[in-house]
Amino acid sequence: MAIKSISSDNNSVMEVLLRNFERLTPTERKPARILLDNYPMEGLVTIAQFAKKAKVSGPTVLRLVAKLGFARYPEFQNKLRQELQARLETPVQKTPKQAKKSVRSHDFIAEFSDTVCQNIKKSFKNIPVSEINSVTQSLGNTQQAVYLIGGRYTFVMAEHFYLHLHAIRPNVSHIDRQSSTWADHLLDIKKNDLVIVFDIRRYQDDIVSFASKALKMGAKIILFTDQWLSPIASIAHHVFTLQTKAPSNWDSSTAIMTLIDLILAKLTKDLWLEVKDRLDAREENFQSF
Amino acid sequence: MAIKSISSDNNSVMEVLLRNFERLTPTERKPARILLDNYPMEGLVTIAQFAKKAKVSGPTVLRLVAKLGFARYPEFQNKLRQELQARLETPVQKTPKQAKKSVRSHDFIAEFSDTVCQNIKKSFKNIPVSEINSVTQSLGNTQQAVYLIGGRYTFVMAEHFYLHLHAIRPNVSHIDRQSSTWADHLLDIKKNDLVIVFDIRRYQDDIVSFASKALKMGAKIILFTDQWLSPIASIAHHVFTLQTKAPSNWDSSTAIMTLIDLILAKLTKDLWLEVKDRLDAREENFQSF
DNA sequence: GGTAGATTGTAATGAATATTACAATCTATG
DNA sequence: CATAGATTGTAATATTCATTACAATCTACC
Numbered sequence: 001m002a003i004k005s006i007s008s009d010n011n012s013v014m015e016v017l018l019r020n021f022e023r024l025t026p027t028e029r030k031p032a033r034i035l036l037d038n039y040p041m042e043g044l045v046t047i048a049q050f051a052k053k054a055k056v057s058g059p060t061v062l063r064l065v066a067k068l069g070f071a072r073y074p075e076f077q078n079k080l081r082q083e084l085q086a087r088l089e090t091p092v093q094k095t096p097k098q099a100k101k102s103v104r105s106h107d108f109i110a111e112f113s114d115t116v117c118q119n120i121k122k123s124f125k126n127i128p129v130s131e132i133n134s135v136t137q138s139l140g141n142t143q144q145a146v147y148l149i150g151g152r153y154t155f156v157m158a159e160h161f162y163l164h165l166h167a168i169r170p171n172v173s174h175i176d177r178q179s180s181t182w183a184d185h186l187l188d189i190k191k192n193d194l195v196i197v198f199d200i201r202r203y204q205d206d207i208v209s210f211a212s213k214a215l216k217m218g219a220k221i222i223l224f225t226d227q228w229l230s231p232i233a234s235i236a237h238h239v240f241t242l243q244t245k246a247p248s249n250w251d252s253s254t255a256i257m258t259l260i261d262l263i264l265a266k267l268t269k270d271l272w273l274e275v276k277d278r279l280d281a282r283e284e285n286f287q288s289f
Numbered sequence: 290m291a292i293k294s295i296s297s298d299n300n301s302v303m304e305v306l307l308r309n310f311e312r313l314t315p316t317e318r319k320p321a322r323i324l325l326d327n328y329p330m331e332g333l334v335t336i337a338q339f340a341k342k343a344k345v346s347g348p349t350v351l352r353l354v355a356k357l358g359f360a361r362y363p364e365f366q367n368k369l370r371q372e373l374q375a376r377l378e379t380p381v382q383k384t385p386k387q388a389k390k391s392v393r394s395h396d397f398i399a400e401f402s403d404t405v406c407q408n409i410k411k412s413f414k415n416i417p418v419s420e421i422n423s424v425t426q427s428l429g430n431t432q433q434a435v436y437l438i439g440g441r442y443t444f445v446m447a448e449h450f451y452l453h454l455h456a457i458r459p460n461v462s463h464i465d466r467q468s469s470t471w472a473d474h475l476l477d478i479k480k481n482d483l484v485i486v487f488d489i490r491r492y493q494d495d496i497v498s499f500a501s502k503a504l505k506m507g508a509k510i511i512l513f514t515d516q517w518l519s520p521i522a523s524i525a526h527h528v529f530t531l532q533t534k535a536p537s538n539w540d541s542s543t544a545i546m547t548l549i550d551l552i553l554a555k556l557t558k559d560l561w562l563e564v565k566d567r568l569d570a571r572e573e574n575f576q577s578f
Numbered sequence: 579g580g581t582a583g584a585t586t587g588t589a590a591t592g593a594a595t596a597t598t599a600c601a602a603t604c605t606a607t608g
Numbered sequence: 609c610a611t612a613g614a615t616t617g618t619a620a621t622a623t624t625c626a627t628t629a630c631a632a633t634c635t636a637c638c
Contacts, residue, residue: 265536314585
């Protein structure tokens with residue numbers, strides 16, 4: 001008669017073990033207890049070591065593993081490793097007593113990443129959920145054209161947003177750096193179109209002026225700026241204030257980037273049905289080149 | 290001559306690895322990176338599996354392990370298991386992981402920023418300080434020209450880096466999207482020039498090919514990639530592995546961005562005297578327009 | 579351009595491992 | 609107490625593994 005395995009689903013090994021403990025034979029329970037006692041490390045050693053610790057024979061261990069639904073011992077180990085990995089990833093890794101002998105470079109790196117993370121956390125805490133929802137909803141309406149524009153350094157953010165947004169929906173434009181072309185773009189802007197502006201210090205006059213002209217054309221202005229607020233804030237319909245400080249001579253755009261990614265994520269989720277088709281079609285086009 | 294082991298004390302394997310990363314040979318660094326990326330699970334598989342994942346030979350893995358102070362592979366694994374066990378015992382066991390009932394907007398925002406921050410922290414923890422120092426030093430040498438190139442989405446990262454790097458030092462070029470111009474750029478590349486490549490999945494053939502051609506021209510390749518490693522990793526002189534996962538259909542480039550900003554910050558600090566003059570002159574030029 | 583030293587992979591070897599077949603032992607029931 | 613069926617261990621086997629020796633390749637320096 002074939003050995004009937006206890007479970008074939010993908011619960012954790014521990015659950016399966018506990019739930020079916022009474023179906024194990026007395027000797028099989030010994031290694032089972034050892035494993036539970038020291039879960040899951042004990043399962044990551046060789047059969048011989050495991051068997052010795054539990055004071056049973058190798059084949060008994062193997063029969064236990066078989067009853068847990070694994071045809072081979074290495075399979076069982078892979079499952080355990082997999083679980084362990086998942087478990088290690090979730091919590092904030094312990095950053096323990098790392099002696100102070102660590103070099104300055106180490107401190108600098110840690111300080112830098114801490115500051116950036118604080119920026120993100122603090123920025124997000126201050127953003128009203130309603131603003132995000134509202135902007136996301138507007139972006140989901142493909143009737144309204146979207147124009148993205150940024151300053152000397154932030155035009156990169158605009159471009160990043162543009163690339164992804166354009167993958168998601170049509171009717172999106174990135175207004176390039178040369179302000180000589182801006183007049184043309186302004187002509188195209190219709191009422192209720194969305195103009196997304198990135199402006200952090202030092203605020204650029206030309207961007208401010210573009211925004212106010214777009215406003216006159218009836219556009220809705222969405223502003224991404226820093227904690228000192230671009231002058232555009234006073235005319236914008238939606239303002240996102242992001243933290244930009246860093247232990248550096250340069251401001252950090254990381255929080256801005258994160259918000260862009262968040263909005264893209266939400267938008268993609270909300271419009272998944274439409275987006276999926278568009279992405280599929282896009283994929284096909286890529287293939288054919 | 291006997292192989293001198295790096296350490297025989299009882300620090301964690303990861304510490305030893307990070308502290309002595311620069312003493313490893315190029316090929317030995319590949320499995321080292323894999324291990325750091327997925328610490329310590331990757332060290333618990335067989336040499337063959339480990340070697341395959343890192344795309345090196347078994348003996349190379351063995352030599353790495355030897356340099357870390359272990360005479361035999363199983364010894365190394367025992368140490369890892371031991372560390373892992375200690376780590377699992379201390380904290381409160383479960384991180385129940387918020388049942389996935391309706392994810393409200395608030396939760397979504399928090400989850401998103403948490404993930405991004407974890408990406409940054411995890412990425413930075415795995416980057417050997419020596420790599421950052423070494424790259425920063427190279428970037429400080431204005432004799433070596435710097436070329437930046439990125440893929441479909443990551444060219445934005447290249448551009449961000451370019452903008453700031455160019456403010457700091459001369460002799461920097463951003464290679465644009467149109468691959469038709471790449472042949473010309475290749476002609477200019479001289480021995481010891483730096484080619485900084487951004488390549489995250491899905492990896493682009495044209496970027497890979499550009500990198501290998503640049504290598505033939507004698508350039509030093511610096512790669513920014515994700516946890517799955519671009520194929521360029523095998524020919525790059527320096528590889529930075531960043532975490533890109535996010536609760537989204539899109540990968541997150543935030544960790545990459547943060548590393549760029551960090552390198553820029555460090556570079557600016559290190560070369561402050563030269564940089565200051567350049568920035569002052571630049572400021573004057575802006576005023577006059 | 580050539581050569582010594584370092585680096586890396588290939589292939590062979592022996593050791594350790596998982597797995598199987600089967601015998602020994604135990605347990606329950608008539 | 610006898611015996612069938614379940615349980616467990618022993619020993620043999622085939623597989624996989626770590627390890628080593630050595631050849632090929634690369635790199636730096638003269």
